[in-house]
Amino acid sequence: MFKKLSFAVIVIVFAANNAVAQKLRIDVQGVAQPTPVAIVPFGWEGNSPAMPLDIAEVIKGDLRRSGRFSPIPENDMLQKPTDGADVDFSDWSILGVEAVVVGKVTQVGVNAYSLRFQLFDPFRQRQLVGYQIPASRGTMRGAAHRAADMIYEKLTGIKGVFGTKVAYVTAEQQAGRERLYSLIVSDQDGENEFKIMESKDPIMSPAWSPDSRQLAYVSFEGSRSSIFIQNLRSGNRFQVSNKPGINGAPAFSPNGKKLVITLGGVEGNPDIYVLDITSRQVKRLTTHRAIDTEGTWSPDGDHIYFTSDRSGGPQIYRISANGGTPERVTFEGSYNARPRLSPDGTRLAMVHNDRGNYRIAVMNIERKDLLVVSAGRQDESPSFAPNSDSLIYATRQSGDGVLETVSADGLIRQKMASGQGDVREPVWSPFPKFTK
């Protein structure tokens, strides 16, 4: 009996071993691609035939522009539920989308609506986030951006920037040789353009204050350069620097109390200065006869980075915000200019000459490695989004200046719809510090 039992056990063990040994091993190397998601057209319940705003389109645009997501076309969808309870997960897992958003807008008053959305994981078959946002016609777009922010944050762990703004300069050709320059503020998707200043003389170098309420910029009105700070709400502005020669390249300090600026003086030697906004006192930081310009503050307020050609060609240097000896920061390539630090302080974006083309490059400050993230010939003016996850910059398309966003890893680029004429010098606002 014992003999028979042991024999049987041995046979079973051997059979099982054979079954396991059959596993076929396969290696897969994947490439970074935007994640496929489904944003189902929102449902609508209200007095008018159509909802005030196509919420799904706004959310799709936001997610697509971030470079991390690829919303599938509506035609591919097998079902179009507007309520989470109606979602059939098998219909979505077949399509291979990793997230499904369904939602609905309901009118609850004359100018009162409720925007409701739910985000699902079709493979684990559960809801990731669900929310209801009250809105009026005027705030509906902002509500859609808030929904996009929540969806983005849930899927990536990164704070969304879809409620932020960008400022930029446009130049429109007028009769003859005249041009009309405008300073514009719009939503980060190009909507809601608002002109805050226009001039027949050039406008340059807009810069956001840390509280998003003001813009500093250079104006050439009167055929000379001077620096203004303008309040966005009121439109009031005041001149903060009007010295002989160059007044240029303003940038706010992290606490908003100072500007780093470039002054050239009568002798025309551009140098870095720190201006106290209230007192208008300036403190000189550089004295070299080279061109020292394009100053910008590090997020911790300790250093000022700037462009200098003291070594023969433009390179990026940094100096203690209290003054001292500048140290060189870029060593790769013959042309590195217009430094801008990411808000998280880890990366430095710049204009970099890459084999004859002027492109945007991003350098990891610790690792000091340089990554070229744009592909044009005349790319310039890089600016980080406040979540440090994307950049916006100016490029050329068929001779016209246009704006482009790129993901921080340089992999996904998106053209941004923007105003008329030649568009240049985009700057991304900080996260809004007040609710609008």
Next chain:
Amino acid sequence: MARNGNNFVPISMAVVLHVVLLSSMLVAFDFARPTPITPMAIQATLVTEIPEAPPPAVEKQPEPEPVIEEPDLEPDNSEELRKQAEEEKRVQDALIEKDRLEKIRQQEEANRKRREREEAEREKQEEARKERERQEAERKRQEDIQRQRDENERLRKELEAEQRAEEIEDEERRLAANNSPAMAAYQYAISQRIRRNWSVPASASPDTLCVVNVRQLAGGEIIGVNIISCNGDDAVKRSVEAAIHRSSPLPEPSDPDLFSPILELSLRPEQQN
């Protein structure tokens, strides 16, 4: 032949020893048999043995004083003398009898004691024998068990050898198939299908690695996806699951023998230079 001669002496010694051991066991059996009691009945010898055990002096008869009389008169006390002599003889006989009885008593005592000793001895011997029998029985039982085990072991080894031979055959066949271009093509087709369907999220780092067990039916239909290990965040895990589900049904191999119902996929981002 020389070898046999070398072994002969030790073998015979061993045999002799065994015989000795066994016979000693038999002899031991003999010792255990009870001896019958035979009291000693020769009284005459008893008298000569008196000096051994001094009799208990309960009553000491005064020794008759030798009558010291003057020889002149010869009174007729021959009767008295005869009586005295008879008395003395009686006393002596009595003493002798006493002693004899005493001796018998002692002898019986000694016998009794000896019998007890012998009884105890016998019991002890009996116990010893029983013990040896028990041990012998136990030893035999263990031998049986061991024999059984050895038998099982032998069987098992036989079976193992058979299985191993089969396995080697299988393995050789499998290796031939694995290294075959057909297998490589099959693996490549699956790998490419999944790679195309995998959107690696930005949160993946060069070290990200996910190992997934996938069950498929004969036509390539995926019926089970199980993430064994994955050092990426939720976005990475979601992307891996989605990539695999999207790839169903998987491509089929050119040779059905190459099909495997279980796949172990290792997914990692393509390494940039």
Next chain:
Amino acid sequence: MSYYKIFAIAVLGALLAGCPSTPVPDPDPSDTTYDGGDSASTDGMDGFDGQDGTVIDDPFEQLGTVIYFDFDSSEVRAADQDLVAAHAIQLNDESFASVRLEGHADERGSREYNIGLGERRAQAVRQMLMIQGVKASQIQTVSFGEERPDAMGSSESDYARNRRVEIRYTD
């Protein structure tokens, strides 16, 4: 140092043009063998025999107001130096006249750095004027960098047209 060389050549040019009445400072002795002076030119110079007479200026010719520069350079080219000199003369003649030198750069590279390049070019012209006696108070510089291109395209010839200093009289 090179300004003196420029001057010597300018002087030579002026003399060759036959304007002996123009007052010019003495040439750098380390330079050419030409020793200045009046019309007679017999000391080892070829090809200038028989140069008698004087040239009469076209009274309707306007003075050019644009000076062009080579790529990545703020050096006034040889061809433009007499033009600068002519403006210097004008400004010296009328001490209340003043100019604004507007420096420009082509569109390549970052904007504020190009402001610096345009300023360098304006400053080069300013220095040249001042060396020729023009007062600092008569000169204002402004740089427009790449913000006011003359040519809108992106070809090399467009770039060449944009690398310039424009001289504007502001009185």
